[in-house]
Amino acid sequence: MTIHHGQQQWDARNYDRSMSFVSGFGQEAVQWLNPQAGERIIDWGCGTGDLSAKIAESGAKIHGIDFSQEMIQEAMTKYPHLSFEQADGQHWSTIEPADAIFSNAALHWMKDAPSTARAMANALRPDGRLVAEFGGKGNVASISTALKDVMTAHGWYEESMNPWYFPSIGEYASLIEQVGFRVMQAIHFDRPTILQDGEQGMENWLDTFAGSYLNHLTKEQRTIVVQEVIEQTRPQCMEDGQWVVDYCRIRIYAVRNG
Ligand code: BEZ
Numbered sequence: 001m002t003i004h005h006g007q008q009q010w011d012a013r014n015y016d017r018s019m020s021f022v023s024g025f026g027q028e029a030v031q032w033l034n035p036q037a038g039e040r041i042i043d044w045g046c047g048t049g050d051l052s053a054k055i056a057e058s059g060a061k062i063h064g065i066d067f068s069q070e071m072i073q074e075a076m077t078k079y080p081h082l083s084f085e086q087a088d089g090q091h092w093s094t095i096e097p098a099d100a101i102f103s104n105a106a107l108h109w110m111k112d113a114p115s116t117a118r119a120m121a122n123a124l125r126p127d128g129r130l131v132a133e134f135g136g137k138g139n140v141a142s143i144s145t146a147l148k149d150v151m152t153a154h155g156w157y158e159e160s161m162n163p164w165y166f167p168s169i170g171e172y173a174s175l176i177e178q179v180g181f182r183v184m185q186a187i188h189f190d191r192p193t194i195l196q197d198g199e200q201g202m203e204n205w206l207d208t209f210a211g212s213y214l215n216h217l218t219k220e221q222r223t224i225v226v227q228e229v230i231e232q233t234r235p236q237c238m239e240d241g242q243w244v245v246d247y248c249r250i251r252i253y254a255v256r257n258g
Contacts, residue, residue, distance in 0.1 A: 002227050008109075008163055012074035019208060021193060023050035025249075026104035029133040032253055034183075035060040039099040041122060044089050044132070045106020048076030052082055055067045055102060066106075066220070081158040090115045097125040101132070108135040111165050121163055128239040130181060136250035137168040143245065146232040147213050150225050156217060163212040169250060181254040194245040201243040202228055202230050222245040 005110055010221025015022075043052040046064030048071055056062045056079075060148070065087040066072050072086045079139060089103075090112045101120050110116040120130055144162065151157035195201030197202045206226055207213065214222050237243050 010068045011149040012070045026051045033131040041100045044103040100236040101130045103132040117179045130254045133165045136248045138248045139166040146229040150228040183254045185253040191247045195243040
């Protein structure tokens with residue numbers, strides 16, 4: 001997970017506690033990656049490193065990068081035997097091209113998608129593979145629509161507050177083909193996601209992920225927006241006392257042309 005908007009900040013411990021589903025859901029992408037002993041693999045937007053550690057169990061040499069210093073610090077504390085670096089995935093480069101790039105729940109935070117795609121292609125050896133899962137078109141539309149509606153109604157919304165890039169398969173495949181990838185597999189699927197902490201779940205989600213909208217507001221304005229977003233999303237997202245959010249994923253397997 002990576003942040004590329006000035007207003008988004010991360011509390012890494014809280015993220016691990018309340019949003020553990022993020023790495024939990026990444027396990028299938030790790031299966032697509034099928035890491036092999038000795039391979040050099042970059043975890044592009046590694047967050048607090050849980051999937052880096054999972055990949056390292058194969059004997060692969062993992063290097064995790066993330067824009068958030070807090071996330072990298074937590075990853076280093078949890079997995080001191082692994083290699084991590086604070087870096088911007090939109091522009092990262094290496095002199096030692098990797099065998100594979102893995103990315104879970106991170107690419108949608110990198111709004112300069114062409115630059116990110118170029119950086120990934122340049123960081124891979126010819127025939128190296130990219131396995132990525134991230135938010136696709138329609139992802140968390142209930143929440144982003146409510147944030148936009150509520151903040152627009154109060155006159156507090158600006159388009160630049162939206163920190164996310166949620167493409168369709170068509171858009172994303174054509175983007176990475178242009179920088180030298182061949183797309184071998186791609187799926188776009190709904191993954192309704194139950195939030196932890198019952199009634200409190202939506203507010204926790206907004207506190208964790210919606211900083212680029214909410215951090216522009218005064219404390220009082222923020223309370224109003226959070227309450228109104230909760231009420232707007234409730235009919236669609238509250239089921240039997242649990243918040244169920246309309247996550248949609250793209251999972252993609254692509255190979256860098258030789
Ligand atoms: C996601 O993983 O799809 C996501 C998480 C937080 C905000 C937006 C999207």
